[in-house]
Amino acid sequence: MIDYNQIAQKYGTPLYLYDFDHFTAQYEKLKDAFRARKSILAYAVKASSNLSIIKHFASLGAGADCVSIGEVRRALLAGVPKYKIIFSGVGKRDDEIAEAICSDILYINVESSAELDRIELIAKRVDRSVRISIRVNPNIDPKTHPYISTGLHSNKFGVDLDSAKRMYIQANSSQHLEPVGIHFHIGSQLTELEPIRDSAIIVADLVRSLRSAIGLELKFFDVGGGLGVQYSDEKIIDPVEYAQAILSTLSGLDLTIICEPGRFLSANAGYFLTRVLYEKSNSDKRFIIVDGAMNDLLRPSLYGAYHSITHFKEADEKVGVADVVGPVCESGDFLAKDIELPYFQHNDLILINSAGAYGFGMSSNYNTRNRCAEVAISHGRDRLIRRRESFDDQIALEREFIS
Ligand code: LLP
Numbered sequence: 001m002i003d004y005n006q007i008a009q010k011y012g013t014p015l016y017l018y019d020f021d022h023f024t025a026q027y028e029k030l031k032d033a034f035r036a037r038k039s040i041l042a043y044a045v046k047a048s049s050n051l052s053i054i055k056h057f058a059s060l061g062a063g064a065d066c067v068s069i070g071e072v073r074r075a076l077l078a079g080v081p082k083y084k085i086i087f088s089g090v091g092k093r094d095d096e097i098a099e100a101i102c103s104d105i106l107y108i109n110v111e112s113s114a115e116l117d118r119i120e121l122i123a124k125r126v127d128r129s130v131r132i133s134i135r136v137n138p139n140i141d142p143k144t145h146p147y148i149s150t151g152l153h154s155n156k157f158g159v160d161l162d163s164a165k166r167m168y169i170q171a172n173s174s175q176h177l178e179p180v181g182i183h184f185h186i187g188s189q190l191t192e193l194e195p196i197r198d199s200a201i202i203v204a205d206l207v208r209s210l211r212s213a214i215g216l217e218l219k220f221f222d223v224g225g226g227l228g229v230q231y232s233d234e235k236i237i238d239p240v241e242y243a244q245a246i247l248s249t250l251s252g253l254d255l256t257i258i259c260e261p262g263r264f265l266s267a268n269a270g271y272f273l274t275r276v277l278y279e280k281s282n283s284d285k286r287f288i289i290v291d292g293a294m295n296d297l298l299r300p301s302l303y304g305a306y307h308s309i310t311h312f313k314e315a316d317e318k319v320g321v322a323d324v325v326g327p328v329c330e331s332g333d334f335l336a337k338d339i340e341l342p343y344f345q346h347n348d349l350i351l352i353n354s355a356g357a358y359g360f361g362m363s364s365n366y367n368t369r370n371r372c373a374e375v376a377i378s379h380g381r382d383r384l385i386r387r388r389e390s391f392d393d394q395i396a397l398e399r400e401f402i403s
Helices: 004-011 020-033 051-060 069-077 094-103 113-125 161-172 193-214 239-247 263-269 299-303 391-395
Strands: 015-019 039-044 063-066 085-087 107-110 130-135 177-183 220-222 256-259 270-281 286-290 309-311 319-325 334-342 349-352 373-378 381-386
Touching: 004 015, 004 270, 004 349, 004 373, 004 381, 015 020, 015 263, 020 039, 020 051, 020 239, 020 263, 020 373, 039 051, 039 263, 051 063, 051 069, 051 381, 063 069, 069 085, 069 094, 085 094, 094 107, 094 113, 107 113, 107 177, 113 130, 113 161, 113 177, 130 161, 161 177, 161 193, 177 193, 193 220, 193 239, 263 270, 299 334, 309 334
Parallel strands: 015 373, 039 063, 039 256, 063 085, 085 107, 107 130, 130 177, 177 220, 220 256, 286 319
Antiparallel strands: 015 270, 270 286, 270 349, 309 349, 319 334, 373 381
16 A cells, blocks of 8 residues: 655655556456467557656566657667567657667558668668668558557558558569568557458458568567557457457468557656645536646546545545646646535545556646656565756757847
């Protein structure tokens, strides 16, 4: 049982807390679900990119799915073996491509024909051959929030089937490109199995047709991430059923599964701890004003995302409907809306649950607020894994304007 009061006193608020034992349990669950095949779970670093978190997953055997060269460097620094690192993303700069090639990672996920040309040119320039995978956009509606849907042709991600075929033909005959994988990722917080199965069928068929048309033997079937988690009472996909649905599409194919989970591994391991500053009400609304804000946890403001709340008041205390809001100067700055909560005093603690994915990583210095500290809990012990920023940290990179 975590003593939130003691943690808040020791490290201050607002604060991110991560239960490392939960990370482990989620990793094992998903890894086990794929046990019928060779697989690599490449942790989607963007979900929560603290080095200690990546290192923890690496110690369990995970790889890393990265979307910038910064993330690739993080993964390498945290000890992820280079042969388990993937570099994805819809736009990569030349310097990022060159560094990824020279780092000899598992493969680069290619998201357009123009990018394939660029990668080939850069590989030629540095006189290397580079392993690649192509991200296919299967044009399947993943039935999730539009901002985190990526598998439709109206989304910027990946290429259609015909383009993918042409790109594989090009790569297969290039001296500098080695096509080893195929990739799809249709969206995040997926709660329905059907779109995943349908996408896997389409992409597995493409693998078969490439084999018969140009004799291409791919090695990796990269199913992206996207497995949803429970934020409230939504029905979620069972990892075993998820793995079975994918594996059932691969008969006759000798492929290693790459899966890139972010949220599934980290969301419910994380908590955002904040203190009540004060309450205020008007004729319409009751507001609980806390020291955490949208700059710390953006998901409610950006997606209208729901995060459940734990408080530490007695169960029989009087409750009323309220919004939990932060100090940032935006009406969209809220952490919860219209929920039943007891009446709080100054300094009472509020815990925002399921904040371990896309929490700290999407935080900013908006309103010149220092980004939070991050604390790991493991086997009942707490450990600081990122100190709170200071005002000096924030201004360190700014230079005086000299006219
Ligand atoms: N692989 C690729 C290529 C991705 O784009 C993503 C996430 C993942 C894997 C990991 O997806 P996950 O397993 O976490 O669903 N900020 C949003 C989520 C954005 C997801 C972006 N891509 C949120 O807070 O809901």
